[in-house]
Amino acid sequence: MATQRMLQFVTVAREMPEKRPADLRAQDFHEIYREFADAKATEQASRCSQCGVPFCQSHCPLHNNIPDWxxxxxxxxxxxxxxxxxxxxxxxxxxxxxxxxxxxxEGNCVIEQSGHGTVTIGSVEKYLTDTAWEQGWVQPIKPAADRSESVAIIGAGPGGLAAADMLRRQGVQVTVYDRHDRAGGLLTYGIPGFKLEKDVVMQRIDQLEEAGVQFVLNCDVGTDISFDAIRGKHDAILIATGVYKARELRMPGVGVPGIVKALDYLTTSNRQSFGDEVEAFESGELNAAGKRVVVIGGGDTAMDCVRTAIRQGATSVKCLYRRDRANMPGSQREVANAEEEGVEFVWLSAPKGFTGNPVEGVMVQKMRLGAPDASGRQSPEVIEGADYVEEADLVVMALGFEPEDLPEGWEAPDLEVTRWGTVKADFRSQATSIPGVFAAGDIVRGASLVVWAIRDGREAAEAILDYLAQPSAVAAE
Known part of the structure; x- marks a missing residue:
C-alpha cells in the first residue's frame, strides 16, 4: 500500500507552495510562500521515488532521513x-x-535528473514542523535528570543553539553568551523576515529558555567578560561565534558616507521589524527609501540586501557581480525571486572605485570569464576600455565575511587558528588547542550555510558529552 502511494512523479507534476504576488510581497517583510494545505503536502510528498540510494539524504549536511518522512x-x-x-x-x-x-x-533528486522536476522537499519539511507547532507535537525539553556539569557556549547563532539543545536534553547546565540583545545570531539579525519570520526563531529560543538554558545577552566576550573568566566558571566551552568581520575593498572612494556593510544594513532592517528604534535607519544612513541602491556581491547575503532595499522603497536596485548568472554562489531561486520583485542584475561587472562624497556612483569595469581558477570556476578578467559609472545614493558591500582575531581579542594566545584566522579544531572531536574548549560552525569552517552550523553544533555537543564523561575532565577544571 505504501509503495502505491509513492512513485507518483510520473502523473503528479512538481508544485511549490503558492507565492504571494511580487507587487504585494515587495511591500512588506512577511514570508513570500504560502503554506501547503494538507492535501497538497501529501500529494507532493507522494512524488518521491523512494530511491535505493537517496541522493537527497546523502547531499544533506544533516543526512536527514528525507525519503522516510x-x-x-x-x-x-x-x-x-x-x-x-x-x-x-x-x-x-x-x-x-x-x-x-x-x-x-532537491538539486540532487533523482527524478529531477530524469526530467520530472524535483520533489519539493524544503516546502514539505517546513509544512511538517509548522503543523507540529500548531498541533502541540513539539514537546518541551525535559532532561531525565539534571547533571552538575556546566558548559558555556559563546555565540547564540544556529550552531550554538543546536549544541545547547542537545546538551540540555542530556541534563547538562548550559549558559549561552552573546554580544547581541536577542539570541539567534544571523537567524535573528542577518536573515530578513521575508525568508524567515522572527517568531519562528523566537519560539525555539523560548523553548530553550523554558528548558533551563541561561542566556547572557549584550555580553561581548573580551570586553564585558574575559575568556578566562568564562573558563573558570564552566567545565567546558564551545566557541560558536560565527564570522562577522566584513570583507572590504581597497579602492578609491571607499569609506565615504553612503557605502555601508551588508550586515549593518540587514541588522538595522531586522531591528526595525522587531519595532526597535534605530538611529541609523531614522537618519537615512541605513535606509534605502527613495535611493538608487547598488549592492556589490553575488552570494545569499547580497540577495537578502537587494530584496530588503526593494521593500524599503528604493527607487532602483541593482546588483553587481563579477561573474555571470551560472557562476554566482547565491541560490538561483533567490535570484529569480529578486528579479520578480524588481531587482536588476548587472552580470560580469566589478567595482574599481566610487565617486562623490557622499557616494554618487560606482565606477564599474566590465569583465569576461577566462580560464578556470584553482576552484574550477572561470576567473573574471577585465575588459579594457569598457568602464562606466553606475549612479548610486547607497552602496551595500556584500562581499562575504572573515573571522575576527579571537586570540587577540580574548587575550587567549593558546587558542590556535588557521592561516585564514578560523579556529583550528580537530575535524572529529571539534576540540581546539585548549583542553576543554571546543569550536563549531563558521568560526571553524569559514562562512557557510546555516544547515552546516546546525550539524557542527550537534556534533560538538556529542564531543563535549564524551569529554565530560572522562573522569579527569571535570576534575581538571
Missing amino acids: LRLTAEGRLQEAYELSQATNTFPEICGRICPQDRLC
Missing part, C-alpha cells in the same frame, strides 16, 4: 513524519525555509 507524509502520518525529521535536525522549520535546497537535497 516523505513517505510518512504521503500516508498522512504527519506526527511520525515530524518526529523523524526532528531526530536529525534541531530546527527543521528553519532549514525548510532558508536552506538552498536547489543546491543540496
Whole structure:
C-alpha cells in the first residue's frame, strides 16, 4: 500500500507552495510562500521515488532521513513524519525555509535528473514542523535528570543553539553568551523576515529558555567578560561565534558616507521589524527609501540586501557581480525571486572605485570569464576600455565575511587558528588547542550555510558529552 502511494512523479507534476504576488510581497517583510494545505503536502510528498540510494539524504549536511518522512507524509502520518525529521535536525522549520535546497537535497533528486522536476522537499519539511507547532507535537525539553556539569557556549547563532539543545536534553547546565540583545545570531539579525519570520526563531529560543538554558545577552566576550573568566566558571566551552568581520575593498572612494556593510544594513532592517528604534535607519544612513541602491556581491547575503532595499522603497536596485548568472554562489531561486520583485542584475561587472562624497556612483569595469581558477570556476578578467559609472545614493558591500582575531581579542594566545584566522579544531572531536574548549560552525569552517552550523553544533555537543564523561575532565577544571 505504501509503495502505491509513492512513485507518483510520473502523473503528479512538481508544485511549490503558492507565492504571494511580487507587487504585494515587495511591500512588506512577511514570508513570500504560502503554506501547503494538507492535501497538497501529501500529494507532493507522494512524488518521491523512494530511491535505493537517496541522493537527497546523502547531499544533506544533516543526512536527514528525507525519503522516510516523505513517505510518512504521503500516508498522512504527519506526527511520525515530524518526529523523524526532528531526530536529525534541531530546527527543521528553519532549514525548510532558508536552506538552498536547489543546491543540496532537491538539486540532487533523482527524478529531477530524469526530467520530472524535483520533489519539493524544503516546502514539505517546513509544512511538517509548522503543523507540529500548531498541533502541540513539539514537546518541551525535559532532561531525565539534571547533571552538575556546566558548559558555556559563546555565540547564540544556529550552531550554538543546536549544541545547547542537545546538551540540555542530556541534563547538562548550559549558559549561552552573546554580544547581541536577542539570541539567534544571523537567524535573528542577518536573515530578513521575508525568508524567515522572527517568531519562528523566537519560539525555539523560548523553548530553550523554558528548558533551563541561561542566556547572557549584550555580553561581548573580551570586553564585558574575559575568556578566562568564562573558563573558570564552566567545565567546558564551545566557541560558536560565527564570522562577522566584513570583507572590504581597497579602492578609491571607499569609506565615504553612503557605502555601508551588508550586515549593518540587514541588522538595522531586522531591528526595525522587531519595532526597535534605530538611529541609523531614522537618519537615512541605513535606509534605502527613495535611493538608487547598488549592492556589490553575488552570494545569499547580497540577495537578502537587494530584496530588503526593494521593500524599503528604493527607487532602483541593482546588483553587481563579477561573474555571470551560472557562476554566482547565491541560490538561483533567490535570484529569480529578486528579479520578480524588481531587482536588476548587472552580470560580469566589478567595482574599481566610487565617486562623490557622499557616494554618487560606482565606477564599474566590465569583465569576461577566462580560464578556470584553482576552484574550477572561470576567473573574471577585465575588459579594457569598457568602464562606466553606475549612479548610486547607497552602496551595500556584500562581499562575504572573515573571522575576527579571537586570540587577540580574548587575550587567549593558546587558542590556535588557521592561516585564514578560523579556529583550528580537530575535524572529529571539534576540540581546539585548549583542553576543554571546543569550536563549531563558521568560526571553524569559514562562512557557510546555516544547515552546516546546525550539524557542527550537534556534533560538538556529542564531543563535549564524551569529554565530560572522562573522569579527569571535570576534575581538571
